[in-house]
Amino acid sequence: MAEFCVAELACALGLTARAGRLLLGDAVELSHRLPRVWERLQAGDLPAWRARRVAQQTVPLPPDGAAYVDQHVEAVAHRVGPAQLGRLVDEARVRHDPEAAEELRQARLGARHLDIGVHDVRADGTVAVEGVLDLADALDLEHAVRREAQALAALGCMAPLAVRRSMAAGQIARGDTPLDLVLTVHVAASALAADAAPGELARVDGVPGFVSAAQVREWCGRPDARVLVRPVVDADQHVSVDAYEVSDRLRHLTGLRDVTCVFPWCTHHADRCDRDHVVPEAEGGATCSCNVAPLCRRHHRHKTHGRWRYRVVDPGTYLWTSPHGYVFLRDHTGTRDVTATAGAPAAHPAPAALALAAAPRLSAPEEPSGDRASAA
Structure with missing residues (x-):
């Protein structure tokens, strides 16, 4: 765009030249490389500050990486938090720009430190550690x-x-x-080879997001490391027990399959979740992999006492219905609001539109502090 038009636009909007450049940069990023998020913004159901936050994170990515983020963030752009967005951008970088991802990983490793403030002792005899x-x-x-x-x-x-x-x-x-x-890591065997292709990912039990396979190779190469290789557990196998209590094998299998609590949008890790009978035993529900799912304690209570209901569509895929008729589909890709396609009353509003501005403005107010929204 013309060099001098930026200053004129900024003045017309009452912005500094720098703020005007940032505004136009975000608009270009959204309209050209994040078309799905841009469409939500244009439709008026996404606050401008949220759209701009996504755009500012994807600028360093190659086109394929930006498209990857656009595809995966579109449905949750109205609620995704900074941490979840950062992990998604990191994943896009590893998948679509592995060389830049490796350079960033090495730079971050070089920034490691541990500061124990023994030279800044407080009057009460305590020190800070960071x-x-x-x-x-x-x-x-x-x-x-x-x-x-x-x-x-x-x-x-x-x-x-x-x-x-x-x-x-x-x-x-x-x-x-x-x-x-013990550090439990899920990774393809091919990713640990010395000649592994760049962009391979691994998952660490109990930790959100992912790590690069290069990082896992470094851990395995430490002289004090003992590596135990376990065979892959088939998450599609059927496991059943003739008791109400969930066996360790069934607990492990459902944790590997679902990874997190299966309540809509929840990211609580399955290792710290209860195991719920989707169809209660009193109603004929079996203790098996097709009827047991991880629910964190809070959402277990929602299901038991709060009139939330869900059913298994396929193992690992769940259809939830809220007390007021919202319908959500949760699977390995995350959560989607399917209220409109589930035959809900026409007057039922979409959750994403409950508290949004009537028209999008790229110069929307600053992001409210303390926003801790999360997305699956």
């Missing part, structure tokens, strides 16, 4: 701190959990606790 760690190191540290905090409670320590965690760090530093830590 750092950036490798994921494997962070998970090992988290597991150790959690276990030691639990041990302190078992020994009679009445301090709050946060205080016990801080005490646990000292116990670990003094070598007062044995460590036997």
Whole structure:
């Protein structure tokens, strides 16, 4: 576009030249490389600040990467949070620009640090600790701190959990606790080969998002690492038990298949979820892989006491109905609002349109602080 038109447009809108450039840059990114998000913005059911946040994240991506984000964020653009959007952009970068992704990974590894403020002691004798760690190191540290905090409670320590965690760090530093830590990673065997193609991804149990296979190869190459290779579990197999209690095998299988709580939009990891009988046992429901799904405790209560209902379409695919008739389809790709196609009353409004502006304006107000919305 013409160089000097930016300043004129910015003045007409009451913006600085820099703000005008950013505004036009976001508009170009949306209209040319994010057509699905742009269409929602033009339709008036997506706030401008949310559309602009997506555009600002996708600018460094190649066209295929931007299209990947556009496809996967379209349905949840009205609610996706910064963390989830960041993970999606990182995934697009690894899939469609692996060289840039590897450069960024190495740069981030170079930024690791751990600062213990022993030279800035507070009057009450405490110091601040802050750092950036490798994921494997962070998970090992988290597991150790959690276990030691639990041990302190078992020994009679009445301090709050946060205080016990801080005490646990000292116990670990003094070598007062044995460590036997495990990192479970799901990755294709081909991704671990030295000549693996770039862009391979892996998933770490209990952690949102993904890591690159290159990172997994580094972990496996550490001299103190012991690697145990387990065979792939077929998530489509049928497992049944003749009891109400869910067996460890069935719990593991449903966790691998569904990954998270299967309530619409929930991202609570399956390892920390209850196992729910979709059709209750009292109504003839079996304890089997086609009738058991992970639900976090809160959403388990919604289903049991809150008049939410769901059914299994296929193993891993669930159709939910809310107390007021909203209908959501949840599968391995996330959650979709299918109220309009499920025969709901015509007067029933779409959830995405409940609190949106009447017309889109790219110069919408700043994003409200503290927004913690999440998406599957």
